[in-house]
Amino acid sequence: MDIFEKLQNLDKRVFYILMALAIAIPTINPIGLPIDITKPVKDTFDFVQSLPDGSQVLIGFDYEPGDEIDLSPIAEAIFHQLASKSIKIVALASYPAGPTFAEECLEVLEEYGYKYGEDYVNLGHYAGGEPTLAAFANDPLSIFARDWRGNDVSSLAIMKQVSSMKDFSMAMTLNDGPTGGTGTHEWVRQAVMAHGTPLIMGVTGVMAASNQTYVQSGQCKGILAGLRAAAEYEKLTGKKGTGTVGMDAQSIAHILIVAFVVLGNIGMFVVRRPRVQPASISASKPGSNSPSKPGSDPSSKPVTPGGEGK
């Protein structure tokens, strides 16, 4: 087996080790690769910046622990911007793990002097997905009698200013999909279509593709997709966090995958290329009685990724 055949069938353990190193080393020892601001993130930042100072926003923590690394950095980055404008935050969650993430992310507000119950509240988890969100949108107090910390919601100063979804200057969902919780489509229907409340989304990288349609249609005012968006937002707010650190690792991991794909294809093209012998060249000249048949050379046999001929 020559080197090009080996390139097509590298041991997956080699890839696993390289991938582990590619993620671990930049995470432990950040490189600080420069991050450019993309248009979707800038548009989202500008939209949030245009919200009235001191207004209320609704943030849905609709994700599970597996997607925390993508979405919590987005939440923290945007909380810095909201706090700089004294915007009040009402958090709720359609996943059972959501309120705990909300509690952790909302801690960043303390450095701005935010007071629980007056400037922000964590309402906790609601079951039932879209219909419950619809009920909340019509009458928030009908769904949450007590908040995540056990307080009477109707007694909280922040909730006295909210009687329906229309009272929020913006809604945002941090979302990893509709399975078990409220998805982005449901937020569009209940926040934007039913009440006209502007919506922005923080989604995992893989969900960006399916939600781009809402941005183009204007139903979603901005989309922040994955760790990259968190890193860009941190740059815009000037508060570096886990998003910026994670981008180094993600950059190198992507490059590693692309490098492996390129190497595999180089191996395939070299091995598949017919290796014509000098004798067969003369035999295949015009007028020859014994032209060489395509594929008669064993070395020209096409090889698929699994090493089988096709």
Add this chain to the structure above:
Amino acid sequence: MFAKKTLPTIIAFVCGVTVVIAYFFNIPFIQARAQDILKWQSVIAVFALGLGAVNIIRIHVNNVQRSQNRNLYSLALLLTFAITILVGVFAGQNSDAYKFIFDYINVPTGSAIFSLLAFYIGTAAYRAFRAKNAEAAILLLTGCIVMLGRVPLGAKILPVSVPLTNWIMSVLNVGGQRGVMIAGAIGFIAVSLRIIVGLERRSYGGE
């Protein structure tokens, strides 16, 4: 017969029609009834969560019994399930013990499972992204451009990957996604109508 077929159909019809009318028309009486139905739904959903928990316990207790205590995964699930519920109920969801379970067990295990994708998708891409024909070459090229265009280092190596990624995502991708979404929405409306008028009974256990 009445309780199994007719009654669920009547409930589905009344609830479905009321909520749909309330969504499209501002009629105070209907709005109020729809809000009542939505609140009821959220209560029922909580019971569904409890039902799910009971079902998980039942299945894994059976697993343990059948394997004569050798099914370690089911044992681990039951044990962690019990500990988490007890800590949550008695110590509270904002207690240090509950946060310890969440921060040092729940989140790391969830993230670890999700992070395996980096390894499996990476090796899958390496083995599957081969330009064996024109279609495969287009897929390979698109995948590599988007992978490079989504990270800062990739954009430095191949600057053209950024505008190309934006074009792929906002033109090619959105066109396809719109088709899928519109088709899905039409199917969703059709199934919803069938449930509301009682033609679709599998959703409540019928044929």
